[in-house]
Amino acid sequence: MEPWMRTLVLFLAVAVSGPGAYVAQATDTSGRFDRYGQCAGDRNGDGQVTVDELVAGVNNILEGCGHVPVAIRFAGRVGQEPFQCGTTYSGVGRNGGEFVPSDFRFYVSNVRLLTSDDREVAVLLDQDGVWQLEDVALLDFENKTSPCVNGTVQTNETVRGRVAPGAYNGIRFVLGVPFRRNHGDASVAPPPLSLTSMFWSWQAGYKFLRVDTALDAYHIHLGSTGCYFAQPGVVGGCARPNRAEVILRPFSVEDDVIVADLAALLADSDLNENKEGTPPGCMSDPGDDDCNVLLRNLGVDFASGQPVAGLQKFFRVEPHH
Amino acid sequence: MLGRIRGSAIYIAALSLLHCLAWAAEDLQAQRSYAVELPVGFPKPRIPADNPLSIEKIALGRFLFYDVRLSGNLSQSCASCHQQARAFTDGRPRAVGSTGEIHPRSAMSLTNVAYATALGWANPLLDSLERQALVPMFNERPVELGLSGKEEELVDRLRADLRYQRMFAEAFRGQSDPFTLGNIVKAIASFERTLISGNSAYDRYVQGLDDNALSEEAFFGGRLFFSERLECFHCHGGFNFTASVTHEGNPFDETSFQNNGLYNIDGRGAYPPDNTGLFEITRIPSDMGRFKAPTLRNLSYTAPYMHDGSIATLEEVIDHYAAGGRRIHSGPYAGDGSKNPYKSNFIRGFVITEEEKQQVLAFLQSLDDPEFVTNPRLSDPFQLWGCVSDCNYDFVVTVDELVRAVNIALGESSLAVCLSADPSGDGDPTIEEILQGIHALLAGC
Structure with missing residues (x-):
């Protein structure tokens, strides 16, 4: 393709799409179950080929898929200390209780790097057949050592993919499984959606975040609630999606690590208190007031299940050593 | 499979004869296409397109339904809370899971569950038996079968069983590895679709x-x-x-x-x-x-x-x-x-x-169906009903039934056509088992 052709395509693209068309994100009411890549040019798997996706495709023709590998580091922590199954952490929660974790896993999706002019550039995840599927990745900090008995020996602290070269100074991702993948047939889902400990079959979805404790059995199971069928067998939406939108800036892929801090998540909770008649901790039940402060620290308004910008305290950026 | 049937020349001659009869008597195609026998006036249950019924899946599902290896601590099966004699309930006000946790609700009857639009007491999202099966298996609030996080262990347990090696392969033909969670729930759902009660x-x-x-x-x-x-x-x-x-x-x-x-x-x-x-x-x-x-x-x-x-x-x-x-x-x-x-x-x-x-x-x-709660086809298949090679559980072994057993031994038929032919549970009617069947044929069951 000649350079003038590229100019023409880009011109057409901008003319058709206009500004602000860079976020091509499946919403919670889209009800789509299209398979990733079923449609040629559908890079984000939302069942539509947008002009952005076409432009990206044209860029790939011209630049020979000029995406560069990118590895986004995560770290599981409890305060300043590294997360470890069975370690007794003290001073956790509003009243400074003891905390002995027995699970710590979460899904992230729709990972984007941010340019200084607020453009979001999608990270195309490596389809590794284990931790990453389409635009979903599982971060897993537990290693099945006691008391993390429900877990897996394998751990994963990195999201790997490719991204167009550029100057990035921030990152944005969703904490959770995208709607399009959340309500399919779990019994035949490929990894990392095949882990039964992350199934949430009762709510026809997955646990987005799973934290358990050995002491007092305090659980945090985050997931969509109030889901309903639009037609037989097809979930049309969920009253409370409970997906957090995380924006971290400044963030450097090369130099930084994204810290997921359970002490920060639990900072406003009392590990020894539980609303009567509800499971200990928070299993996203809208009647469970224990969820209020937890979801706030994840950046989600508990009443609506919608993300709220600037609320979250669970994730922070630290320099990587 | 033939390896085990090597014995004296007499046995071989007898088996050859039976084998000839087998070809005459059996219509393999007819075995494979299966429709649930329905009482008069009952409509046909809706079967998911991706899980058509077969006798092989139904038989496999029956074993899985009654198998305690389907609980994390090997203490419970589906049948622990869904007992046939109680129309597939457990007689308790509220069910008790494998770890002793008490469920908020009572175990539901599985009578005619093939027709249910929503499974469980009040969950519109559980719209298929396949989807529903994941709840008792993997739920953690409360723990029922307690398999959460143990999917590999579950598959390994089943894979180690000789009878399951045969039954999974026959239920899911052409799959390189049929030991999957998807196949487990498909088989269980298939068996549940045969829990038809209409003879009150x-x-x-x-x-x-x-x-x-x-x-x-x-x-x-x-x-x-x-x-x-x-x-x-x-x-x-x-x-x-x-x-x-x-x-x-x-x-x-x-x-x-x-x-x-x-x-x-x-x-x-x-x-x-x-x-x-x-x-x-x-x-x-x-x-x-x-x-x-x-x-x-x-x-x-x-x-x-x-x-x-x-x-x-x-x-x-x-x-x-x-x-x-x-x-x-x-x-x-x-x-x-x-x-x-x-x-x-x-x-x-x-x-x-x-x-x-x-x-x-x-x-x-008058809506009670005593036949349903005693029907041997719905009973625990780990217990031999009647005698060896009594495929249809009528306490009589016929030549036809013996032919079936031999066909299974020869690999011509799937084990599902006569579960009674393999009481030892190694997935293969051995010469001893065939002889027991011949004895039952001659001497009565």
Whole structure:
């Protein structure tokens, strides 16, 4: 393709799409179950080929898929200390209780790097057949050592993919499984959606975040609630999606690590208190007031299940050593 | 498989003869296409397109249903809470899981579950038996079978079993590794779709098979049941005595959840916090206390009653509806359920004489199907029923049945055509087992 052709395509693209068309994100009411890549040019798997996706495709023709590998580091922590199954952490929660974790896993999706002019550039995840599927990745900090008995020996602290070269100074991702993948047939889902400990079959979805404790059995199971069928067998939406939108800036892929801090998540909770008649901790039940402060620290308004910008305290950026 | 059948020349000659007979007697194609035998007047259950029924899947699912290896600590199977003799319930007010955790609700009867539009007491999201099976297997609140995080262990356990090696391969032909979670739930669901009950006294009467099947008392009880005075049939109507049914050819999935006035804790309709019914899923206030009206078939075997087993006898159930709800005088759940604002319009209370009550009871008992709770085809396949090679469990071994056993041994037929041919459970009728079958043929079962 000649350079003038590229100019023409880009011109057409901008003319058709206009500004602000860079976020091509499946919403919670889209009800789509299209398979990733079923449609040629559908890079984000939302069942539509947008002009952005076409432009990206044209860029790939011209630049020979000029995406560069990118590895986004995560770290599981409890305060300043590294997360470890069975370690007794003290001073956790509003009243400074003891905390002995027995699970710590979460899904992230729709990972984007941010340019200084607020453009979001999608990270195309490596389809590794284990931790990453389409635009979903599982971060897993537990290693099945006691008391993390429900877990897996394998751990994963990195999201790997490719991204167009550029100057990035921030990152944005969703904490959770995208709607399009959340309500399919779990019994035949490929990894990392095949882990039964992350199934949430009762709510026809997955646990987005799973934290358990050995002491007092305090659980945090985050997931969509109030889901309903639009037609037989097809979930049309969920009253409370409970997906957090995380924006971290400044963030450097090369130099930084994204810290997921359970002490920060639990900072406003009392590990020894539980609303009567509800499971200990928070299993996203809208009647469970224990969820209020937890979801706030994840950046989600508990009443609506919608993300709220600037609320979250669970994730922070630290320099990587 | 042939390796084991090497024996003396006599055996080989005998087997060869039987083998010839086998080719004459068996139509392999006919074995593979299977339709559920349905009572007269029953529509065909809707079968998912991606899980057609086969005798191989049904047989495999039957083993899995009764196999304690399907619990994390090897203590329970599906059948622990769904016992055939109790019409696939457990006789408890509330079910107890493999780790001893008490479930908020009662184990539901699996009678005619193939027709259910929503599984469980009040979850519209559990719309298929395949999807539902994942809940008892992997749920953690409460723990039921306790398999969460143990999917590899589960598959390894099953893979190590010789009989399962054969049965998975035969149920899921052409798959390089049929030991998958998807196949496990497909097989269990297939077996559950054969839990068809339609041979009650009531059925024989309405099918015209036996005009005297219903006692006079039950007949008049039926009139009361279908009357506008008692209103029972609004929620418990149709061939399955529940409003939540669908079937092949029916484009609609009707699901009915009703509040029947069991509780009213705060005077504003509240149910106990761990049993709020449909509200738990939808969070819509008017869904408080709405549960599925279950089938009324086989009630004599399924006591105690209601979603939480809180009514012990059918007499008390009738009293409950006659009173238009339940008043609890003291304790944490005290309140007048009859004044629950979300109560079904059909539960208004009624006056009923003692004689009429006995008539309604007799009618309800006429829906019992003793054959269903004793049918050997639905029983624990790990226990040998009758004798070796008695494929159809009629306590007679025929030449045809022996031919089947030999065909299984030769690999010409799947094990599903005669589970009794392999009582040792190694997936292969051995020469000893064939001989036992021959003995039963000659000497009687």
